[in-house]
Amino acid sequence: MKIIQKRIYEGQNIYSHKKCIRIDMDLEGYSEIPSKDIPNFNFNLVNIIPELKNHRCGIDEEGGFVKRLKEGTYLAHICEHTMIAMQNNLGIDVAYGKAREIKGDMYYIIVQYEYKNTILEVANLAIDLMNSLIAQNPINFDGRMKIIQNILQNEQMGATTKAICDAAREYKLPVMQLGDSTIYQIGYGKAGRIIEASIGNKTSCVGVDISCDKLLTKQLLQTQNIPVADGSKVLNLIGLLQEAERIGYPVVLKPQCGNKGQGVILNIKDQKQLVDAYINLRKNQKDIILEKYFEGSDYRVCVVNYKVVAVSLRIAPYVIGNGKDSLRMLIEVLNKDPLRGEDHEKALTKIKIDAELISCLSKRGLELNYIPEEGEKILLRENANLSTGGIAIDCTDEICEENIESCINAAKTLGLDICGVDICAKDISVPLKDNNGVVLEINAAPGIRMHHFPSKGKRRNVGKAILETLYDEEPKNIPVISITGTNGKTTTTRLISHVLRKMGSNVGMTSTDGVYLNEKCIHKGDDSGFNSARSILMNKDVDVAVLETARGGLVKRGLAYELADVAIITNITNDHLGLDGINSIEELSFTKALVGEAVKDDGFVVVNADDKYSKTVINRFTAEKIYFAKDKKNPLIQENIANGKIAVFVEDDKICVINNKKKYEIVATRKLPISYNGTLEYNIENAMAACAGLVGLEVDYCMISKGFMDFGLKNEDNSGRFNMYNYLNRRVILDYAHNIEGYRAIISSLRKIKGDNDLIGVIGIPGDRKDDIGYAIGEICANNFDKIVIKEDKDKRGRKSGEIADILEKSILKTNKNANLKICLDEVQALKYAIDMSNKGDMIVVFYEKLDSLLEFINEEPNKQLDTFDEEYKQYSNTL
Secondary structure, three states: OEEEEEEEEOOOOOOOOOOEEEEEEEOOOOOOOOHHHOOOHHHHHHHHOHHHHHOOOOOOOOOHHHHHHHHOOOHHHHHHHHHHHHHHHOOOOOOOEEEEEEEOOEEEEEEEOOOHHHHHHHHHHHHHHHHHHHHOOOOOHHHHHHHHHHHHHHHOOOHHHHHHHHHHHHOOOOEEEOOOOOEEEEOOHHHOEEEEOOEOOOOOHHHHHHHHOHHHHHHHHHHOOOOEOOEEEEOOHHHHHHHHHHHOOOEEEEEOOOOOOOOOEEEEOOHHHHHHHHHHHHOOOOOEEEEEOOOOEEEEEEEEOOEEEEEEEEEOOEEEOOOOOOHHHHHHHHHOOOOEEOOOOOOEEOOOOOHHHHHHHHOOOOOOOOOOOOOOEEEOOOOOOHHHOOEEEEOOOOOOHHHHHHHHHHHHHHOOOEEEEEEEEOOOOOOHHHOOOEEEEEEOOOOOHHHHOOOEOOOOOHHHHHHHHHOOOOOOOOOEEEEEOOOOHHHHHHHHHHHHHHOOOOEEEEEOOEEEEOOEEEEEOOOOOHHHHHHHHOOOOOOEEEEEOOHHHHHHOOOOOOOEEEEEEOOOOOOOOOEOOEOOHHHHHHHHHHHHHOEEEEEEEEEEOOOHHHHOOHHHOOOEEEEEEOOOOOHHHHHHHHOOOOEEEEEOOEEEEEEOOEEEEEEEHHHOHHHOOOOOHHHHHHHHHHHHHHHHOOOOHHHHHHHHHOOOOOHHHHOOOOEEEEEOOEEEEEEOOOOHHHHHHHHHHHHHHOOOOOEEEEEOOOOOOOHHHHHHHHHHHHHHOOEEEEOOOOOOOOOOOOHHHHHHHHHHHHHOOOOEEEEOOOHHHHHHHHHHHOOOOOEEEEEOOOHHHHHHHHHOOHHHOOOOOOHHHHHHHHOO
């Protein structure tokens, strides 16, 4: 078996509301061969991955999956369970997966994951394991799992980052990992805040640099009369011995720039120990500080926003003898504590046997083979950092006011809004100056797991304090509006954005024609997918995100955001079927329903109550629903009205809103510019969808009305959507309709306004649509256009040149054998043909692929200038 492709879903998706990977695989002839028929397969698999014994599988009983293996299950299903079990083996709590046939030997599996790089390697190993078991070849499974363990450690969220992100979740703020880094963004747009561990976006870079230099830090603290250990930088052995003689033994050696207690050698009592320690330290460190050693306890004071939020007494790692086991064995037992991890991923860190630990023991005349007496306490290190195996006891309620002031003053001296102040003192409740206590150093990016997981005492939610200091006021996110559907998405998206801009908001918008910040296009293209939405959500100028969310992005990447404030489903009709595994209108409805499912508890889902397939998915939505419909008598509209909820409808030729049983008139449909005097019924529907979404955002009704009244059919407002131009006294309409319902809506509107003149269609469809779509559109065009020019898109989407044109031609001639028909595959040339076929006053509609080339043609000759807008519509507009 082999992997064909992998697809990562970083958020909610059509398979699960959790992060998932989809793997398409070729079983290479094994699709119908059950596991029981592969020699030794089941035995070897369970022997290698015993976690599979815990899987209940679909039969939901203890050992259910192993039972399925014995009965005979299939490789795709086995691979799914294997990937879940491998993650469980790594300590990752995941359980969801499924396997489905695509066709023949082609299958896809879906598996929940937590860490992207880890799951990608898990997938590779799972497939290799299946192949090795089938061929009965050896595989270094344990060795490769160790490699994956290292990958996991590098990308796993640390305890400090997790505490802050957990606090963000309490405030219902979204969290995004930035690339493959350990840097995260909390919130979207202007509410976005960047963290790297406990460094926030307000933390001074200069302050961080100062704190990294322990000598400079000490010098600055001295200027503020904060007690510090006497000492200085030493450049050679002579200077070392002279400085030690001056300050007196015992002393401490430490790197000038270090962290996590690495390289710190404490309690050096004589010249020999000092020289040996210095020579060893010089092997890895160039800049070394010598300081006076102080007896006392090791305290960490956490300062956030220049307030002391937590204090911990840190205790160096130790073991208690039992009279039987050596120190090495006692350390191994201690490291088996499930609270201890390899690094910062758990509450405590495993104790590593290294040169510093051996040195600590040797100072006491001990070695790792020493067997302590029953109850004998053996100190394993002289520093108490949690990163080297120490533990912590909460002392927040014990620190005195004088010491609080000293710590805050120290933080302000360095300009660090978030820091850890390390203090050596006999008693933190007594002022340092009265207690022979000193500030040892200031730590930027302080680890906070000691405060969240003390071995004794009260837990302190430092993560929440850090989160709150990232925001000037109460942490909150920007509004997110997500619009999906088959037709009308772009117009609805633009109309909502237009109203919000008029209110003074900085609107970030994605759509099928680009990414916009207010009216400025910052990227041109079909930008209705994942990456485009992320670009808006990460833009710090954005007050509100309005995201067109198309089918393709949902299928390929899932949602770019966590939850929307308002989701809108304009309609669901026959389009894109046969693409990306979506073969029915029911499957398409299920896909688009994801947008309505991913809404905040206090948010809204806007649903077209007139649309058959939109109504089939409303039971999937947990948020409150706002219905819109052309008729107030619609049952769903009546249901919402009766329940005091929001409904949008047309009554007496006006778009109206009923909210909490009060009625508000928004705009007359005939005065709505995008309705073309009420003839473009589909744009009235789009306006209702936009209105409902804006009401869900609690936008003032007057602002909705004003915004709707100055949003028209001009290219500047709604580019490529029923844009009408005068060209040599012909009316030319450019529109992006490309499916059956889109064609019907446009043609129905055109027939109302064409008068006695001919209606000419320049028609085509995307190449990836099924043949029956082409035949249906051909029939519609044959029955409605007086003259037809068939063109093709430049992007054939897998079709041969002329193939789509041939389908349309056959359908048209079958419907009307006398049709006035021409074929011109080039879009611009097809428009020229249509103009040549037309007479003054005729109406030509181009269902375009590329708008810019058509506009360039219309503008290219002095006598054929774009007249900015159709005169008929301009006259109508002036009467408003």
